[in-house]
Amino acid sequence: MKFSSDEIASVLQQEIEQFDSKIDVREVGTVLEVGDGIARVYGLSGVMAGEMVEFPNGAIGLAFNLEENSVGVIILGDYLTIEEGDEVKSLGTLLSVPAGDAVVGRVLDPLGNPLDGKGPVQTDVTRPVEIIATGVAERQPVSEPMQTGIKAIDAMTPIGRGQRELIIGDRKTGKTAIAIDAIINQKGKDVKCFYVAVGQKDSSVAGVIDALERNGAMEYTTVIVAGASAPAPMQYVAPYAGTAMAEHFMFNGGHALVVYDDLSKQATAYRQMSLLMRRPPGREAYPGDVFYCHSRLLERSAKLSDALGGGSITSLPIIETLEGEVSAYIPTNVISITDGQIYLQPDLFFAGIRPAMNAGISVSRVGGAAQVKAMKKVAGGLRLDLAAFRALEAFAQLGTDLDAATQAQLDRGYRMVELLKQPQYQPRSVTDQVLSLYAGTKGFIDDVPVKAVPQWEVDFLQFAHDKHGEMVQLLEEAQDLTDEVVEKLEACINEFKSGYKPVESDT
C-alpha cells in the first residue's frame, strides 16, 4: 500500500482555499491564579454562567462563579500547564458532548474524548451537557418493565422504564454488581446502556469494562470514565455528560439505562470545587445547592409521552454509605429524589445472601405498575413475607418451642432466601424467574433440603426448557399465569420432582 501524495496535497489545497479569514473577535480575560482544577480569571466581563472558556493550552473551562471583580472557572482538562497571566477566551457556547450511535460501544471521558484507543468519535450529533429536564406535559407514567434479570429485584422492587432506582449500601456489598447485571440483561432488548464511573479506581473500571465485554454487553454500552485521578471538575460533569448522551436516544424514541457509579463521589467532587470557590459550606461541608446538583440530574430520567416518541431514560444511581448510615446528608437527599431504593447490607452479603438486598427497607415506588402480570401473581406479598420471616427468624433464635404453622413459615422462608440467591453475571429471563418463584411460593420446594435449593432450581429450569418447551413458550407469550399455564406448570414441576433426587451443595 502506498500513499498518493498528489491526492493528499490536493485535499490540503482545497482546505486552504476554503479557509476564509474573518477578523477574530473574542472576549478575553487573564488568569489571576490557578490550581486544584480551578482558576480565577480577571476580565471576561460579558461571560455568562456555565459558558465555555478556552485556555491557551487548549483546555476547556466553565464559568462557574461570577464575582464582582473576577470569574471563577472550573478547568475540564490539564490545569498544570496553565500559568498566571495566560489569556482566557470565552467561546460563547455551552458545554456539549458527542452523542448518537457513534458513542455506543466506546469508553469516553466526560468531554467525549476517547479513552479506548479506537480513534476520535466521528459524529455530527452533539448535545448540551446541562439542559432543563422535560416538563410535566411531556411525560407519562412508568408502565414498561426494565428487567434487571435479578430475581430478588424483579420480584420485590421491580423497576420500570423511566424510573430512578437508587442502589445504596456500604462498600463491598455488591452495588456495582447489580448495576452490571442489569446492563448485561439488556442484551437484545434494544436498550442503550451508559455506565458513568465517577471517582472510581481505574482498575475497577477496567474490571467492569472487561466483564461487559466478556458478556457481550459492550456492543450497546457506553462507558464514561472520570476516574479517581481525574480533576474534580471532570468528576462533577461526568454524570451530566452521560445523561446528555442517553438523552439523544430517549428523544428519538429509544430507551436508555444509565448507571451513575457513584453519586457520593460526585458530591465530594462538587464539594471540593465549591469550597475552593469559597462558596459557603453547609451540612457536612457540602454546599447549599448539592441537593439541586443531584435533583436536576436525576430529574432528566423520564418516560416521554407518546407524542414525543415514548422514549425513556431509566437511571440506577449508586450511593455508598459509611457503616450503614443512611441518614447522612447525601444518602437522604438521593433517597428523597429517587423513586425507590435497593438497600444492600454487609451482614447479609457476608452470610452468603447475594444480592444482599434487605427486603424490608428496599422499595420501588412506581415499578409495580410495570411488572408483568405473571410476576405480579407470584411475587405479590413476597416482600412482606420475607420481612415477616426475618422477624420470625430472630425470634426463633431464642430457642422457644414453635407450633407447626410457625415452623412451616420458617422453613418456607429459609428456602425462599435460598431461591433468591443468584450468582453474578447470570441474569435470568423473566419467564425463568416466574418458573422458579412459582415453585417456591406455592410450596413445591418445601421438601427440598435448604442447601439443595440452588441446584434444584438450576436443574428444574433445565428440565422445563428441555421437556416442557411449549409450556415455557406459552408463558413467554402470555406473560401471565392463565389457568392453562398454571396447570401445565404444576404438571411439569410434579413430573420433575418425581424423577429428581436433590443434591446438597456445600455453599
Next chain:
Amino acid sequence: MSESGTHDTVLDTGAEQLGKTYARALLAAAQNAGVVEEVIGQLDQLVDEYLAGSPQLGAAFASPRVDEAEKVRVIDRIFAEEFHPILVKFLKVMAGRDRLGYVKAVRDAADDIHDEMLGRIVASVRTAVPLDDAMRSQITDQLGSLMSKQVRLRESVDPDLIGGIVIKVGDRVFDSSVANRLNKMARRTRDGFSSRILSQFGSFTSE
C-alpha cells in the same frame, strides 16, 4: 509607548476599591480648580517615573514604620516644586491616612474615571511594526465611528504577530494578526484533513 502588554495579574479588590474612592476625590478637587489634565499627567509621572524608578521611594511610601511627618517632609522636598499644589496636598492627605502605598491604584482608577468622564475609551493596539501617523489616525477614526466614542490608543509592538493588528477594547479583542490567522488555518486544515482521511481513506492510497 508602553512595553508589550502583560496584564497586572495581582488583583487586590480592597486596593481597587480604595483607589477608586481617593481618585474620585482627587479628580473632583482638580476639576474645581480646572487642572484635571495637569494633575493626571503629574500623577502618571509620579507613578511611572519616580515610583517605578526608585523602589526605595515606593518602599518608604508604603512602609508603616516611616511616620507621617517624615513622609510629608519627603513629599515637600521632592514634589512641592514640580507638582501642582492640589496633587501635593492630596499626597499629604494620603500620607496622613497611611494610604501612600496605594498611589498606583489611585492612578489606575483616576485614568479610568477620567476616560469615562470624557466619554473616551482606551484601545490597546498591538502590531508587528510600529504604527505611523496615517495608520494611527485611521484606526482612531474607524474605532471611534464604530464605538461612537472618543478613542485613546495605547500602542505596543509585538514582532510575534508577524503582521496585522490586534486591538483590545475592554475585554473584547479584535484579532486580525497573521499569526492568529495562520494558527486558525492550521487547525482548520488539520481537522478537515483528518475527517477526509476517515471518510475516504481509500482514495489516498494505491495498491
